[in-house]
Amino acid sequence: MIEINKIYSGHALDVLKTFENESINMCITSPPYWSLRDYKTNPVKWSDGWKGELGAEPDFNQYINHLCDIFDEVKRVLKDDGTCWVNLGDTYGGSGLGLSYGVKTKGKNSILKTTEYLPKIAHSRGKNSKSLLLIPFRFAIEMMNRGWTVRNVIIWHKTNVTPSSAKDRFTVDFEYLFFFSKKKKYYFSQQLExxxxxxxxxxxxxxxxxxxxxxxxxxxxxxxxxxxxxxxxxxxxxxVRTVWSIPSANYKGSHFATYNPKLIEIPIKAGCPENGIVLDPFIGSGTTALVAKQFNKNYIGIELNPEYIKLALERINGTT
Ligand SMILES: C[S@@+](CC[C@H](N)C(=O)[O-])C[C@H]1O[C@@H](n2cnc3c(N)ncnc32)[C@H](O)[C@@H]1O
Structure with a gap:
């Protein structure tokens, strides 16, 4: 029996496996992006034998497989008229390495001297270096392969993007929000602007x-x-149109990858009926729960880092 209005602690795949079939109305989430940040979560053992944090896979194809394995479970627990909304950003080949993972690329402890990150280095120095890897679209195509219907690609146009130092390309000021449905017919409350x-x-x-x-x-x-x-x-x-101009989140707490509550208001109003359940398998600081509550929906969150669960509960209970 799933408990509603609760954040489950653990690896999304393991926790989802304990939920009943067809018990949730919609899912909205933002998973870790590939090769971008270290969320300081415990390494997870995956079905292909690899052990590590989601997003830290040496190869982005492996990341996409891990991610889609999780969304296979999301599909199973969604009601047949359910929808799933995923915010995902892209990565430039060679760009993530050694930045947010806190690994050294120089000196005695350089990752160049270890084997753990070698495949990633090979990749970053390979033919895709400097190229956008189009990970969001690779992900969406794999979701289609696994039976999801892609209903919209929404552009989250960030109105306050940090200036970039790049001088040989333009500054990227958007991310994607994919809107998938489990079946061809699904619950959708039309939204007007x-x-x-x-x-x-x-x-x-x-x-x-x-x-x-x-x-x-x-x-x-x-x-x-x-x-x-x-x-x-x-x-x-x-x-409602498909380009949404919304600033990045201005959350001041100690989670550095929150989405703006405004980004998920329309999806939650469109995708979740009165008293329905909104699932976020990567709930981080609890933004999904806050917006679900605001619109009188129930939520279920999953988070691997216990520190973020504490943060989310403080936000939900209004103590921060
Ligand atoms: C992009 S953040 C989500 C932020 C969230 N949307 C918010 O507004 O706070 C991704 C979250 O997924 C969590 N995470 C990473 N791997 C996970 C896993 N295997 N299972 C569950 N949560 C995981 C990270 O700790 C991080 O908090």
Whole structure:
């Protein structure tokens, strides 16, 4: 029996295996990205025999397999009308090595003198060095191979991105949020955003009807009726678009990879029915739980680092 509104401590794969089939409404999460950060979690033993932290695999294909093994379990525990939303960033070949993993690349203890990171070094010096590795898309394709339907690729346009020192490419100011469904038919509460001023102005002047005659196949009369319904507020907005401009999180606590609560508001409102359950298998500082509670949904979190669980519980209980 799963307990709701609880954060489970442990490796996502192991904990998910204890949950019943088809018991959860939606999943939203941001897993560790490949070769980017060390979350100081205990090494995990994977089914291919490799032991280590998710994201620290020497090869990104192995990382994607590990990640998708976890999402296989997410699929099993999701209800058949469930959806799964995954925020994932990309990595440049050769860029992560020795930065956040705290490993030395020079001196006596240099990783060049150990075997543990050699495959990664070989990779970083190989033909993909300096290239974007397109990991989010490799992941999404593997999710498709494993039966998920990709419904949208949402661009999280970060409005306050840190300037980059690169002078031979542009500064990356977005990440991806993938929206998958378990089956072709799924629970989805349509979300609306305000009409653009130019749309409202066109409705007022009636201008655009010629062009609009082909709008959704409507004739001039029906198109004008539609414009009237927009103007008198009967139609409250337009279907939400797929580029979302939201700053990075400004969380001041000791977790350095939180997402902005705003990023997950729309997915949670769209994907979780009243009193439904939102799952986050990598809950970190508890952002998913906070937003789920805010919109009267239940949550279930999983986290491997006990320090982050403490942090999340303090946030959820309002003590920080
Ligand atoms: C990108 S962070 C998630 C941050 C979260 N969205 C937030 O707003 O705080 C990824 C989290 O996954 C946790 N983690 C890493 N490997 C894990 C595993 N095998 N099982 C469960 N959690 C894991 C890390 O400790 C980290 O807190």
């Amino acid at each position: 305000p009409f653009k001023n130019s749309t409202l102005a066109r409705c007022k002047t009636g201008c655009g009807t010629n062009k609009g005659a082909s709008y959704r196949g409507l004739n001039k009369e029906n198109f004008e009726r539609l414009q009237q319904r927009i103007l008198n507020g009967e139609i409250k907005g337009r279907n």
